[in-house]
Amino acid sequence: MSKFLVTGGGGFIGANFVRLALTEGWGAILNLDKVTYACHPGTLAMLEQLPNYQFVQGDVGDRPLVQELLQTFQPDAVIHFAAESHVDRSINSPQDFIQTNVVGTANLLEEVKTYWQQLPTGAQEQFRFIHISTDEVYGSLGPEDPPFREDTPYAPNSPYAASKAASDHLVRAYHHTYGLPTLTTNCSNNYGPYQFPEKLIPLMICQALAGQPLPIYGDGQNVRDWLYVEDHCRAVYTVWQKGQVGETYNIGGNCEKPNLEVVQTLCDLLQTLVPRSDLNYRSLITFVSDRPGHDRRYAIDAGKIQRELGWQPQETFSTGLEKTVQWYLAHQDWVEAARTADYRAWLTTNYGSL
Numbered sequence: 454m455s456k457f458l459v460t461g462g463g464g465f466i467g468a469n470f471v472r473l474a475l476t477e478g479w480g481a482i483l484n485l486d487k488v489t490y491a492c493h494p495g496t497l498a499m500l501e502q503l504p505n506y507q508f509v510q511g512d513v514g515d516r517p518l519v520q521e522l523l524q525t526f527q528p529d530a531v532i533h534f535a536a537e538s539h540v541d542r543s544i545n546s547p548q549d550f551i552q553t554n555v556v557g558t559a560n561l562l563e564e565v566k567t568y569w570q571q572l573p574t575g576a577q578e579q580f581r582f583i584h585i586s587t588d589e590v591y592g593s594l595g596p597e598d599p600p601f602r603e604d605t606p607y608a609p610n611s612p613y614a615a616s617k618a619a620s621d622h623l624v625r626a627y628h629h630t631y632g633l634p635t636l637t638t639n640c641s642n643n644y645g646p647y648q649f650p651e652k653l654i655p656l657m658i659c660q661a662l663a664g665q666p667l668p669i670y671g672d673g674q675n676v677r678d679w680l681y682v683e684d685h686c687r688a689v690y691t692v693w694q695k696g697q698v699g700e701t702y703n704i705g706g707n708c709e710k711p712n713l714e715v716v717q718t719l720c721d722l723l724q725t726l727v728p729r730s731d732l733n734y735r736s737l738i739t740f741v742s743d744r745p746g747h748d749r750r751y752a753i754d755a756g757k758i759q760r761e762l763g764w765q766p767q768e769t770f771s772t773g774l775e776k777t778v779q780w781y782l783a784h785q786d787w788v789e790a791a792r793t794a795d796y797r798a799w800l801t802t803n804y805g806s807l
């Protein structure tokens with residue numbers, strides 16, 4: 454059975470990856486997660502029920518810990534999801550992003566390189582370091598620009614995007630300089646179960662269900678590409694199975710939408726699934742001051758992974774969104790536990806008193 458050391462497996466995408474890996478028998482998992490605000494206790498509790506799963510609370514930048522875990526677990530691959538991941542928080546506290554995303558990744562790479570160099574020849578050839586990154590490293594597109602390709606020049610605009618770009622460059626350098634068998638994936642906006650309600654879709658679901666305002670930055674016409682999280686996880690697994698060492702792969706849902714349209718679609722879905730005679734969900738939409746430096750448009754050309762590795766998304770935006778809303782409706786206890794006093798304070802800091 455393959456063994457994966459997953460970092461950040463208590464977060465949104467990492468947890469979905471771990472759950473799929475263990476339910477579909479992709480391999481055994483050791484999850485190394487610091488348990489920041491983004492790691493929900495209910496998510497960790499769900500993972501604990503799964504077979505072939507171990508969890509260690511710790512920092513990817515803690516070199517002695519990482520060294521010990523690599524030596525004792527002897528993984529066939531390290532899949533690096535752990536990051537500070539929210540653009541808005543990176544605007545207020547960029548140092549946290551530099552520490553985890555840049556310094557943490559650099560420390561992890563150094564320990565993984567040492568581990569990999571000590572493996573016997575056959576195991577060394579099989580080993581992979583898979584780095585999970587974002588389309589935000591490519592910067593902002595104009596309305597007529599072609600979508601991002603793997604050879605689009607990097608132009609990160611937010612502290613989050615800059616920290617992820619730096620980590621991508623470190624991964625590239627460890628392949629080029631030391632021969633470490635790395636693969637990097639750059640994915641568009643994910644949505645689905647277990648996403649902390651600070652990102653657009655779960656924030657809007659949770660606010661709407663509570664009958665509270667739905668804050669939309671600026672004119673709501675910023676465009677993102679949307680991908681259901683399980684499709685992303687299956688793409689990562691495909692990259693592990695078939696990806697060419699040293700390559701990068703863009704992953705996207707071929708689903709560009711302005712934020713306002715996403716929220717209106719969500720309101721209409723809620724109107725059908727959870728009708729309230731006293732409330733039209735669309736009436737909760739509230740425009741707020743734009744995010745500083747807000748990128749206007751991201752779009753992904755996922756042709757390379759489709760052509761070369763045969764991956765395709767399974768969900769449409771409509772089917773993925775309905776699954777997502779149904780999950781949040783069925784997990785109201787998870788939602789309530791996420792809406793802590795710290796979380797409510799953060800909402801006010803970010804959006805003002807709504």
Ligand code: NAD
Binds near residue numbers: 461485536642
């Ligand atoms: P998340 O914020 O939901 O989860 C991050 C997880 O990493 C949390 O469990 C947190 O506790 C853990 N973590 C943070 N700092 C750590 C550290 N120093 N050591 C160990 N663990 C630490 O993030 P996500 O949305 O699941 O994103 C996962 C990865 O995918 C990130 O690298 C992100 O940049 C990338 N990505 C996310 C999206 C998206 O739409 N969410 C899109 C493209 C790429």
